[in-house]
Amino acid sequence: MAQKLAGKVVVITGASSGIGRATAVAFARQGAALVLAARRETALHEVAEEVIAAGGRAMAIPTDVRDPVAMKRLADRAIDAFGRVDIWINNAGIASFGKFEETPTEAFQAVLDTTFTGVVNGFRAILPHFRERRGGMVLTTASIVGRIPAPYQSAYNAAKHAVMGFTETVRQELDLDGFADIQVCNVLPGPVDTPFWQHAANYSGRDVQALSGAVTPEKVASAFVSLATNPKREVGVGVPAHLAEIAMAIAPGLVERRFGRMTRDGLFQDRTRPRTDGALLRPMPEYTGASAGWRERQRRESGGHKGAYAGALALAVPLAAAAYYRYGRRQ
Numbered sequence: 001m002a003q004k005l006a007g008k009v010v011v012i013t014g015a016s017s018g019i020g021r022a023t024a025v026a027f028a029r030q031g032a033a034l035v036l037a038a039r040r041e042t043a044l045h046e047v048a049e050e051v052i053a054a055g056g057r058a059m060a061i062p063t064d065v066r067d068p069v070a071m072k073r074l075a076d077r078a079i080d081a082f083g084r085v086d087i088w089i090n091n092a093g094i095a096s097f098g099k100f101e102e103t104p105t106e107a108f109q110a111v112l113d114t115t116f117t118g119v120v121n122g123f124r125a126i127l128p129h130f131r132e133r134r135g136g137m138v139l140t141t142a143s144i145v146g147r148i149p150a151p152y153q154s155a156y157n158a159a160k161h162a163v164m165g166f167t168e169t170v171r172q173e174l175d176l177d178g179f180a181d182i183q184v185c186n187v188l189p190g191p192v193d194t195p196f197w198q199h200a201a202n203y204s205g206r207d208v209q210a211l212s213g214a215v216t217p218e219k220v221a222s223a224f225v226s227l228a229t230n231p232k233r234e235v236g237v238g239v240p241a242h243l244a245e246i247a248m249a250i251a252p253g254l255v256e257r258r259f260g261r262m263t264r265d266g267l268f269q270d271r272t273r274p275r276t277d278g279a280l281l282r283p284m285p286e287y288t289g290a291s292a293g294w295r296e297r298q299r300r301e302s303g304g305h306k307g308a309y310a311g312a313l314a315l316a317v318p319l320a321a322a323a324y325y326r327y328g329r330r331q
Contacts, residue, residue: 003055004229006031009082011074013065013122014092016043016283018194019141021050022217022290023089023224028056030225035078035085037063038092039283046288065092065118068125075125085129087228090122090140094280095156095196097267098203103155107201110280111155116162123170127182135181139227140167141220142186144236147244149256150263152204171233183231187223189215190238193294195287199279207269210294211262213238217290 010027014020016038024034028051036044036051041062048058059081063074078085093115096107119140130136145153146160164186171184191211202208215238223237234241247255278284 003029003031005225008032008086008228009035009078009084010087010089010228011035011037011078011085011126012089012091013037013063013074013118014141015047016040017199017288018196018290018292019189019192019217019220020089020091021047021288022221023091024051024056024058025054025290026218026221026225027087027228028052028054028058031055032087033057033082034059035074035081036060037065037074039064040285040288042285043288065090065121066113068121071118071121071125075129079129084133085126085136087137087139088122088126088130089224090119090138092118093141093156093159093196094199094201094278095153096201096203096278096280097152097208098201098205099152100154102203103201104203107203107277107280108155111201112159112162114280115156115159116166119163120166123166127170130182131179134179137183137185137228137231138167139185139187139224142167142188142234144188144190144239144241144244146188147241148248148259151260152263152267168233184233185227185231186234187220187227188234188236188241189220189223190236191215192217192220192238193291195289195292197294198287198292199284201276201278201280202273203275204268205272205275207271207273208267209269210292210298211266212298214294214298216295 005027010032012020012024015024015036024036024047028034034051034056036047036058038044044060048060051058061074061077063070065071094111096103096111140163142163143160145157146164149157167184167186174182191214193210193214194217197208197210220237223235
């Protein structure tokens with residue numbers, strides 16, 4: 001089968017685990033050259049080996065997305081090594097679980113620094129190169145919670161809402177400047193089976209788990225590969241992003257209440273847990289896989305595949321019901 005992205009140079013932040021790791025391998029299978037960035041150097045080299053085994057080329061550059069100088073260095077090194085960058089993927093992100101009042105000020109800011117400002121730093125690093133070339137793609141891991149609120153993760157919700165507003169504004173500006181060939185695209189996953197949940201800071205006092213219906217990181221990676229060959233403003237993975245937007249526009253109060261209760265009931269486990277910063281302030285050596293095994297655990301606990309399917313419906317149905325209920329009444 002022909003490799004659609006053969007020779008393309010792709011930079012991925014947050015590449016040491018989860019969505020970033022799966023996306024690196026997916027692009028490698030299409031013949032791309034990968035520049036892998038994250039804080040964990042050892043894990044990055046493991047991903048590089050996987051990329052090479054999948055048929056791609058790889059370069060690992062330890063980088064903290066919170067540091068604009070480091071991000072500029074990342075872009076410069078990628079260009080020096082391969083002559084150009086074709087696709088830049090802003091993927092690094094981290095969360096903090098717990099009520100807003102329970103979340104320390106420095107932890108709240110740290111989530112914003114990585115999950116939102118890291119994206120801003122990525123755009124600042126690569127846009128001059130794309131403007132000079134008059135082309136390129138910036139793909140960003142946004143989230144369904146950039147469209148609808150979810151409780152107990154106020155900093156992450158704020159960051160993802162900011163990501164959506166920021167990227168849409170930059171897209172407008174590029175269009176007004178006549179740079180239609182610089183594509184700005186977002187991927188909006190619902191819950192994903194990755195180590196995201198283990199890496200998060202947690203001030204709730206209880207263990208957390210991936211929400212039911214989590215999709216595989218490979219499914220999100222496939223969305224990135226698809227955008228690379230067929231650019232769109234945004235694509236949802238798992239929970240349809242357009243359905244969330246319609247539901248929030250028509251019945252925001254009902255959606256907030258339903259989605260809030262589902263999150264509360266599905267996020268927390270019965271076990272207590274001491275407060276932890278997770279990987280928020282410093283990287284964790286563990287949890288470097290693409291998947292974290294949440295889907296398998298959910299299948300075991302539900303007695304089979306129906307549990308995961310029901311979980312996905314549990315996220316989508318209240319949104320659809322809210323939209324259709326209000327729309328029908330107005331008609």
